[in-house]
Each structure stands twice: as structure tokens, then as C-alpha cells.
Amino acid sequence: MKTSKSEFVIPFVGLKTGKHEFNYKINNTFFEELEYSPVTDSELDVHLELEKKETMLIANFTVEGKVTTNCDRCDAPMELFIRGDLRIIYKFGHEESDDENLIVLHPDSYEIDVTDPIYQMIILSLPPRKVHEPGECDEEMWKLIRKYSVNSDEEEDDDDWEDDEEDDLGFEDFDPKDPKWSILNNKN
Secondary structure, X not given: OXXXXXXXXXXXXXXXXXXXXXXXXXXXXXXXXXXXOOEEEEEEEEEEEEEEOOOEEEEEEEEEEEEEEEOOOOOOEXXXXXXXXXXXXXXXXXXOXXXXXXXXXXXXXXXXXXXHHHHHHXXXXXXXXXXXXXXXXXXXXXXXXXXXXXXXXXXXXXXXXXXXXXXXXOHHHOOOOXXXXXXXXXXX
């Protein structure tokens, strides 16, 4: 994300050791600054339970609500209900971590920005394939898809081409009973 919003920056220095709760309402303004976000609008509730310890912060995020995204089939807007969770551990230190759920904070850090984890959790909560129910796709787009779809006759031509390629490699000449190959049997 390009910029962080102060609403999502948590100054943990002033927090006592223990658990703290934060709640966020996520709508279209959250996604406005994102150039390539698949989500165009939302009505989401995000709950964050942040546990502060001496050497780390443990953040447990949960999200639930509706998002508007485009159908992968017809590209028309559609609403989806999503639910998800994410756990991030913020550890103080200097070493780097390859673990995507472990963020190393410099010992002088005094705040965390939870914008990126919230966005990642929302995106990971989307189904891998977002499509309308049968009959709900944009009919004009379906007409275009049918018009420009490859027909089955051309697919058969592709299969014939693959068979020809096999012949070009000379596999039809291989005979396992040929005496010149028998020496390979003696190598065991």
C-alpha cells in the first residue's frame, strides 16, 4: 500500500502489557488508494486483538462482511461474503525473518501500522475463483465470450498436430526386442 492512514497506526509504547482490542469498519475509502485492488467496495468489520508482551506483540485479526469485486467470468460487479483471520507476531530485534507471519521491529520502534495485514487478510479471504451463480452473469458479455470462443473443430486439429510431433521424434522406430538394445539389459 502506498500510504498508511493514521486510524490504522497503533502506538504500542503507551499500551500496558496484556491484551488490547481494536475494531475497524472497512469500506470503499480503504481501497481507494490501491491501484490494483480486486475489491472495489466493502462493508467489513475487522477485529484486532493485540497482546503486548515484553519482547513481542501478537496480533490476531479477524474479518467478516461483504465485498464487491468483479466476476472472473463476465467482469461484472458482484458481492461476496467473506470471513477470515490472520495472526502476525511482531518481534523486537535486528535480524530479518523469512516468515511472512513474523515481522521484526527495530528496538526503537514505538508504533505499528496494521494497514497491510488487514489488506492481506481481506484479499486472502476472497475465494480463488470469483464467479456469479449460474444465470447471473452479464448476458452481453456472455454473448461476446461465445462469439470469440475457440470451437471444438480447432481443438481436434491441435490434437492431430501433437500426434505428428511424436512421429517426428522417431519413437515409432523403437523396438525393445531389437538386439542392439539387449546390451542395456546386462547393465544391472
